[in-house]
Amino acid sequence: MKGSLRPGSSTLTESFYFWGRSILLGQKLLFDERPKTERRDLFDRERELEELVNNLHRPLVVVTGVRRIGKTSTLMVALRESGLPFLVVDARKLRDNYSLGDLYALLSQALSSSLDRLKDVLSRVQGVSIMGNYVELSWKGKRYVSLGDLFDHLNEKRIIIAVDEAQRLRGPHSGEIKNAMAHAYDYDRNLTFVLTGSEVGLLHEFLGTEDEGSPLYSRYYHEVRLERFSREQSFQFLERGFSEAGMKVEESVIEEMVEFFDGIPGWLTVAGNHYLSRRDLGEVKEMSVRLALNELRNLIESKARISEVTGRRYREVLKCVGEGANSWSKLERCVSEREGVALSSSVLSNVISQLEGMSVISGYQFLDPVYREAVKRL
Ligand SMILES: Nc1ncnc2c1ncn2[C@@H]1O[C@H](COP(=O)(O)OP(=O)(O)OP(=O)(O)O)[C@@H](O)[C@H]1O
Ligand SMILES: [Mg+2]
Structure with a gap:
């Protein structure tokens, strides 16, 4: 659907307005990584x-x-x-x-x-x-x-x-x-x-x-x-952010970002902001995966505070979901193989429902595309 990515509402006048304002005020506006508080800085x-x-x-x-x-x-x-x-x-x-x-x-x-x-x-x-x-x-x-x-x-x-x-x-x-x-x-x-x-x-x-x-x-x-942005909205978001900063970025780069960050505005913001200083998409992706990896490690650590075994089980379930175990039986098999012992259904079911409750996974899939990448490095 790449053809549908062309921005619709971001007009030239609008771009000039934001660009001018950001230079005048020395602000990053859309790519500012803090939560927005003003209507004019909130996209859509x-x-x-x-x-x-x-x-x-x-x-x-x-x-x-x-x-x-x-x-x-x-x-x-x-x-x-x-x-x-x-x-x-x-x-x-x-x-x-x-x-x-x-x-x-x-x-x-x-x-x-x-x-x-x-x-x-x-x-x-x-x-x-x-x-x-x-x-x-x-x-x-x-x-x-x-x-x-x-x-x-x-x-x-x-x-x-x-x-x-x-x-x-x-x-x-x-x-x-x-x-x-x-x-x-x-x-x-x-x-x-x-x-x-x-x-x-x-x-x-x-x-x-x-x-x-x-x-x-x-x-x-x-x-x-709140749902994720559509591909078109993500494209417009990035395009407007770059235009505010006075930076011309190739359409193919924006498209790749849209693809990788799957409509999550916080990732688009971090990515856009880092691209402004690094101008290297590989590095931007790497930085975000490291950020996500850190969050996954914190999650496992918080579970390991309950007990070492609990921490390990969360890690194994996360890894298995990352490897594509997308059903109860596949997950059960994968975790048992990793653990070396068969897990009781109630333990496994508890870990899954906790991860679902935390909105990390849903239907045996990661909700966050960057987590999906990061889990490979756990
Ligand atoms: N609609 C938007 N327009 C502009 N920036 C946005 C928009 N939505 C989110 N952002 C940016 O994305 C990042 C995450 O936004 P925010 O902190 O509001 O999300 P959140 O859902 O509260 O995140 P968390 O779950 O981490 O608390 C921030 O940098 C924010 O500025
Ligand atoms: Mg928040």
Whole structure:
């Protein structure tokens, strides 16, 4: 379908505008590797932005999609576009077995960043101290503020509470968090929670809206799913990024990038950015594979913390999927051969469902094209 890759909407005037602006401001714009926060720097996502903004009146909205697909960017731009006060909790910073102190420290950071909009509300809450431009929350002792109390006070204003990578909230305090969210869902009509998650299955598991034991059982939420760019969008994205930087890149190079990075905007951004300085596609691919390899190694290491055997099993399953074991029986055979012993079905099934929950694989395939390459080097 290479013939359909010709860009459609990127006009000459548009290219000159972005090129001029990037030179004037000394910015990289589209290839800036940080999450985008401004509408003008976000490529497309018109429909998803509109869908997100239009659903902010609901108590709970969820934004899902594989890693690097643009969740944080879409969230940040939508929050700005909504014109509503918001705070953003970056749950990615939480370690696996986070303490209540860790959780409150994260909330403190989020509240501090939005202090100018929330000072009047926060100054009336017991257990909250405002020290200059930092908000301190007491999480134990007599002047402790519960999450439920905090939400009730924030409810004095219309506020969006966004939690980025909310599946990280799973763990020892998830019950407490969900109880407070369920209370807010029912009573705090001014609050909207927006949760994002790249480990989609784990995020759904955290929410547990279909699990009778979960405090959020049967609560409705609207889900905005971010999908990868089409080939044409990927082509336009790269072309616009290069044109902003004033660089003319051959169509064949752009096409190869489109092919390799399979519509994932985060990879296209990193690749575009590196190509600007290296001008060597082989090197750009190598760099991204190394990045993905590092992420796979971290995943295995985190499992190896449970036990060495567990870590090894994840590695073997990943390798086997990479080698094309695309069915239960093929995977079972491949892993048994590698391990030298037959694995019990329940162990294998657990590893597969965990990897699916983390959105690493789906239907015995890698969701990320660069992971597919990286796994060969594990
Ligand atoms: N629509 C877009 N337009 C411009 N840049 C984008 C777009 N979507 C994503 N990006 C870029 O891709 C990278 C990943 O985006 P972002 O961090 O928003 O994705 P994410 O889904 O939150 O990733 P992660 O799963 O790693 O948290 C960033 O460099 C961001 O600037
Ligand atoms: Mg993100």
